[in-house]
Amino acid sequence: MPNGILLALIAYASYSCSDAVIKSLGGQFTVFEIGFFVTLFAGCFLFFTKPGEERWRDFWRTKRPWAVQARALAGIASGMLSVYSFTTIPLAEVYALIFLAPMLVTVLSTVILKEKVGPWRWLAVLTGFVGVMLVVRPGFRELHLGHLAALANAFVAATIVVLMRSLAQQEKRTTMLGTLIGYGLLFNGIGAAATSFSLPNLWQMAWLVLGGLFTAGGQLLHLLAVKYAPANRIAPTHYSQMIWAVVLGAMFFKEYPDAVSLVGLAVVGASGLLTMVREEVRLGTVRWNPFTRTRL
Numbered sequence: 001m002p003n004g005i006l007l008a009l010i011a012y013a014s015y016s017c018s019d020a021v022i023k024s025l026g027g028q029f030t031v032f033e034i035g036f037f038v039t040l041f042a043g044c045f046l047f048f049t050k051p052g053e054e055r056w057r058d059f060w061r062t063k064r065p066w067a068v069q070a071r072a073l074a075g076i077a078s079g080m081l082s083v084y085s086f087t088t089i090p091l092a093e094v095y096a097l098i099f100l101a102p103m104l105v106t107v108l109s110t111v112i113l114k115e116k117v118g119p120w121r122w123l124a125v126l127t128g129f130v131g132v133m134l135v136v137r138p139g140f141r142e143l144h145l146g147h148l149a150a151l152a153n154a155f156v157a158a159t160i161v162v163l164m165r166s167l168a169q170q171e172k173r174t175t176m177l178g179t180l181i182g183y184g185l186l187f188n189g190i191g192a193a194a195t196s197f198s199l200p201n202l203w204q205m206a207w208l209v210l211g212g213l214f215t216a217g218g219q220l221l222h223l224l225a226v227k228y229a230p231a232n233r234i235a236p237t238h239y240s241q242m243i244w245a246v247v248l249g250a251m252f253f254k255e256y257p258d259a260v261s262l263v264g265l266a267v268v269g270a271s272g273l274l275t276m277v278r279e280e281v282r283l284g285t286v287r288w289n290p291f292t293r294t295r296l
Contacts, residue, residue: 004229008237011221015293016244018214019086019094020252021207026087028204032191034083034211037200039184041212042219042296046181049220050174059178063170071163072179074156076187078295081153088146090255091245096135096265097150099242101294102272103128104158112162121275128271134264135257160294184296215296222293239269 018038025034050056062068085094103125110117136147167176200208225234242265249255257265 004225004227004234005237007221007225007228008234009240011218011225012237012241013244014214014218014221016241016248018211018218019082019091020248021211021214022083023086023091023253025204025207025211029198029200030192030195031080031083031087032188032195033197034087034208035079036185036188036192037205037208038083038211038215039079039181039188039296041209042215043181043185043212045213045216046177046219049216049223051172054172054174056174056178059172059174062175062179064167067163067167068171068175068179071160071167071176072183074160074163075180075295076183078153078156078160079184080188081149081156082295085146085150085153089144089150090257091249091253092242092255092257092261092265093135093147094150095242095245096132096261096268097147098154098157099239099268099272100128100132100151100154101157101161102275104154105161106275108158108162124271124274127274128268131264131267131269131271134267135261136264137260157294180296218293236273239272242269 022034022038029037047056082094082098085097106117106121106125136143222234246257246262246265249257
């Protein structure tokens with residue numbers, strides 16, 4: 001289990017580095033172009049990580065095609081919203097808003113899956129929103145479209161988690177990844193061609209490759225982590241990304257959260273962990289993982 005937790009920590013550090021690379025490219029390319037190249041290079045690396053019993057040429061064979069397409073389209077929306085928010089507002093604020101997703105899963109579960117939600121889980125939802133208010137502080141500072149994009153991304157990510165709860169045991173990994181990569185390349189490619197596409201120079205291309213490598217590395221390490229430790233033990237490591245957001249933001253982008261924002265981040269993390277604990281009490285184990293990556 002310690003090996004699994006360590007691998008999960010490294011995986012989320014890799015994801016955070018990918019997000020930092022995306023942020024560094026803001027202003028140099030459009031959202032579509034960044035999404036296209038990062039998806040392309042991540043797909044190239046992920047091509048070699050398929051399970052031995054699966055084949056990429058069969059990725060289009062699905063048992064529930066409409067749900068798979070919906071998950072892929074939601075993943076594309078999540079990726080686009082993420083790129084926009086990372087390139088326009090501080091890393092810590094993006095993560096605070098996106099990390100509302102586990103709490104929003106609770107809300108969507110009552111609406112879509114008709115689940116009964118107890119007072120502790122509703123307390124976790126309320127606490128999470130309070131933490132976000134401490135970080136973002138609407139009315140006390142100027143809000144940007146990037147904040148709205150990050151909040152929308154949390155809703156999209158929560159929707160994906162709900163979809164994955166019904167697909168995880170029915171569809172192949174190559175199917176889920178293949179459709180996500182295919183839609184990502186098609187959608188972002190059309191968007192890049194229709195806007196101001198500019199060919200990256202060698203230095204910019206190296207950063208785009210690095211962004212794809214960090215994304216693929218996070219995916220692979222997360223898969224390995226699950227082999228060594230159950231999801232309910234790995235899930236809390238997701239919140240290490242908040243620490244990375246503060247560290248990377250300060251080191252490379254001169255973003256320094258104040259004390260109130262740091263308290264807000266801690267509150268958001270605590271509410272997410274409370275959500276995870278209540279799921280374990282209710283189900284005996286976390287059968288679904290609301291902390292997995294919902295985008296490339």
